[in-house]
Amino acid sequence: MDDEIKVGIIGVGQVGKRHVERYQQLSGVEIVAVADIDQAEATRVAEINEVPHAFTDFRDLLALDEIRAVDVCLHNNLHAPVSIAAMEAGKHVFCEKPIAGSYYDALAMVETARRLGRKLGVQIRDLFSMPIKAAKRLIDEGYLGEIYYARSVGVRRRGRPYVDGYGTHSFVRKEIAGGGAIFDVGVYDIATMLYLMGASDVKTISRSDCALRAAIVQELGI
Ligand SMILES: NC(=O)c1ccc[n+]([C@@H]2O[C@H](COP(=O)([O-])OP(=O)(O)OC[C@H]3O[C@@H](n4cnc5c(N)ncnc54)[C@H](O)[C@@H]3O)[C@@H](O)[C@H]2O)c1
Known part of the structure; x- marks a missing residue:
């Protein structure tokens, strides 16, 4: 479907795998890629869910033009740097809670979203x-x-x-x-x-x- 929103999921640990399952149940969304530093797990999750791409470097996922939004399922202190990099790469972001590991990181994320006109959602x-x-x-x-x-x-x-x-x-x-x-x-x-x-x-x-x-x-x- 051309009007499907194409998403990438960064981090396929406990919560990332749960998100993958939920996206699979939604209409209008296609997971195009997953990224995780654990290569075996990224590949395994991609294969069983028929996701076309599995990367170990999240920047390779961000380089895919077709991806409109990324879902950040990494640990707290990685939320800000990865979400900001994603917004700077032109993507909207849905991030796991807490928004970040510090107030200042959270502020930087919100300011980046406002400056670049990206959507930034946090899972609550x-x-x-x-x-x-x-x-x-x-x-x-x-x-x-x-x-x-x-x-x-x-x-x-x-x-x-x-x-x-x-x-x-x-x-x-x-x-x-x-x-x-x-x-x-x-x-x-x-x-x-x-x-x-x-x-x-x-x-x-x-x-x-x-x-x-x-x-x-x-x-x-x-
Ligand atoms: N586990 C839960 O029940 C739960 C529930 C709600 C929210 N969350 C939130 O989800 C986030 C992740 O928690 P989790 O329980 O899924 O942790 P997890 O350890 O199960 O998964 C984290 C994944 O991130 C990967 N990773 C680490 N650094 C990376 C990097 N630089 N690039 C790509 N991948 C990288 C790890 O290999 C791992 O697979 C946390 O912020 C947590 O607060 C967790």
Whole structure:
């Protein structure tokens, strides 16, 4: 189909493979290429899903003109450099959560999207769930009055990737996937509260380390 949106998926670990399966169930989307530094896994995923191209260097995927959007399924500290490179290569980006490994990386991604006129989406699945849609509607229609305070509590004792016996060791490597519980699962709650409260202006923010990003950018040569 000519009007199909052609996408590339960068990173086919746990979540990347899940995304591949979901795209296969959608009409109007074709996965043209996958990229992963694990060559055997990239090739295996491409073969079983009939994806034409498998690359080990994501820049080869970005060089394909037919790809309009890429889905970044890499670890947190790789989100910014790879998403920015993708937008600079002319692609729209859908990126896994958290948007990035630091506020400054996230800001750079948003500024790049605005500057180049690209679409930048971040996976926060809760915003599309029925309970949140219902809550949003109740709030928007004024049933809860003025919302001036929100608090969210989350507990997770099982199901932590790698720690609880599934997933890869790299999921818990500080250099590429640091951030802890707030970055891993807290972002869902924070995003949901901001969304339900109408994305109020943020008054304060704590700085996190962006030196790591500089090291990664240097390592990747981008
Ligand atoms: N695992 C989950 O349940 C889950 C759920 C929601 C969101 N996420 C998010 O998805 C992202 C990835 O997590 P994951 O669990 O899939 O990790 P993972 O370790 O299973 O997969 C990461 C993949 O990226 C590849 N990779 C690493 N560096 C690369 C590079 N420079 N170029 C190309 N490929 C590279 C690895 O080889 C690996 O296959 C994280 O940001 C995480 O927050 C994970």
